[in-house]
Amino acid sequence: MSVIDHPDAKAFILHWGEMGTQWGVNRSVSQIHALLYLSDRALPADDIVEQLGLARSNVSTGLKELQGYGIVRRVHIEGERRDHFTAETDLWEMLTRIVAERKRREIDPTVALLAELSARLAKDDSAPRHVRERITRMHEFISTLGNWYEQVRGLPKPTLVTLMKLGGKVARFIPGAGKPSQK
Amino acid sequence: MSVIDHPDAKAFILHWGEMGTQWGVNRSVSQIHALLYLSDRALPADDIVEQLGLARSNVSTGLKELQGYGIVRRVHIEGERRDHFTAETDLWEMLTRIVAERKRREIDPTVALLAELSARLAKDDSAPRHVRERITRMHEFISTLGNWYEQVRGLPKPTLVTLMKLGGKVARFIPGAGKPSQK
DNA sequence: TGCAGTGTTCCGTTTTTACAGAAACAACCG
DNA sequence: CGGTTGTTTCTGTAAAAACGGAACACTGCA
Numbered sequence A, B: 001m002s003v004i005d006h007p008d009a010k011a012f013i014l015h016w017g018e019m020g021t022q023w024g025v026n027r028s029v030s031q032i033h034a035l036l037y038l039s040d041r042a043l044p045a046d047d048i049v050e051q052l053g054l055a056r057s058n059v060s061t062g063l064k065e066l067q068g069y070g071i072v073r074r075v076h077i078e079g080e081r082r083d084h085f086t087a088e089t090d091l092w093e094m095l096t097r098i099v100a101e102r103k104r105r106e107i108d109p110t111v112a113l114l115a116e117l118s119a120r121l122a123k124d125d126s127a128p129r130h131v132r133e134r135i136t137r138m139h140e141f142i143s144t145l146g147n148w149y150e151q152v153r154g155l156p157k158p159t160l161v162t163l164m165k166l167g168g169k170v171a172r173f174i175p176g177a178g179k180p181s182q183k
Numbered sequence C: 001t002g003c004a005g006t007g008t009t010c011c012g013t014t015t016t017t018a019c020a021g022a023a024a025c026a027a028c029c030g
Numbered sequence D: 001c002g003g004t005t006g007t008t009t010c011t012g013t014a015a016a017a018a019c020g021g022a023a024c025a026c027t028g029c030a
Helices: A007-022 A027-038 A045-052 A056-069 A091-122 A129-153 A157-173 B007-022 B027-038 B045-052 B056-069 B091-122 B129-153 B157-173
Strands: A072-075 A084-087 B072-075 B084-087
Touching: A007 A027, A007 B091, A007 B129, A027 A045, A027 A056, A027 A072, A027 A084, A027 B129, A045 A056, A056 A072, A056 A091, A091 A129, A091 A157, A091 B007, A091 B129, A129 B007, A129 B027, A129 B091, A129 B157, A157 B129, A157 B157, B007 B027, B027 B045, B027 B056, B027 B072, B027 B084, B045 B056, B056 B072, B056 B091, B091 B129, B091 B157
Parallel strands: none
Antiparallel strands: A072 A084, B072 B084
């Protein structure tokens, strides 16, 4: 009955958990996410506890974390008192939300710091030229990436999909981007 | 004299180290990278040990890791016996190499697993439909992203920069991608 | 062949993080 | 009220990661 009972589903959940750890997300959190992603119905926390063998407290904080990313939401089930949870199943949506949140948590503060350092270095005669230049370049680079993301993120999903499928061929359509002659 | 002596350089290195930990890279490794990035000359391992206060063994493995990513390389200094190391200073190059390597290490194996699971599920009548469908969709999604990356990665750098600066406006140039009328 | 300089690998310790289980606390509702 | 559900916090423990130091390997030179 439970998703976890199917060996392939289980393999997916375990792998997803490991993936998480490699990207700085803790194993329990990503396992919970995988389980909800595979499930066709919203699950109460107790079911998650049972299927993944985690402590209730862990599941609670894990769910909160996932809701913080906006990829899991709490739903009310008719006639049920307990909260139930479902995962976002639109993968584009899932990805953009994760990226948006990580940007907010990690990139934005970094850009802020780099801005500060750049500003201070600009009027600091004692600073070695390379240090100033390299930090400034890093600041510009990350800012540019961030701005690009904010813009692309706003595009309608079908456009994103088209762009993605185009792959490297986008270059053809861009005036002044050179011929698409390269390998 | 040493880069680390400048407070802003030091702040950068420390922050970079923390950033690393959030993305699954260990602190020492990213600190070494930051130090080399800021340095205008190649450094021998001993200097890194001294400036960052790490053990020799750590620096050795850290440098190996960074070379594995292709963002640090060993250079020979005229008249010196010791190996010296420099970091990639072209940030585009740095980013694409990091992404390429993480894809190779983490995404590719994931896609391989998903392919296997999808294949098996396709002929497994006992598998719940949702599980089959969701795993297949995930497989397709990640494959598409991977293929997109491989293509974009091959574009010449100036083209990439142009595309990046265009931001969301790329959509305008794509026939059949809809009007760029959305927010 | 021995030795000094350099670099890597291994091993034990420390530090950090994740986790379960319990308990306190809060809401909600009959 | 008192039962059910949910969150938060705390404690101890276990697992994992990071790390330093020493042992080991290699090289070139005297």
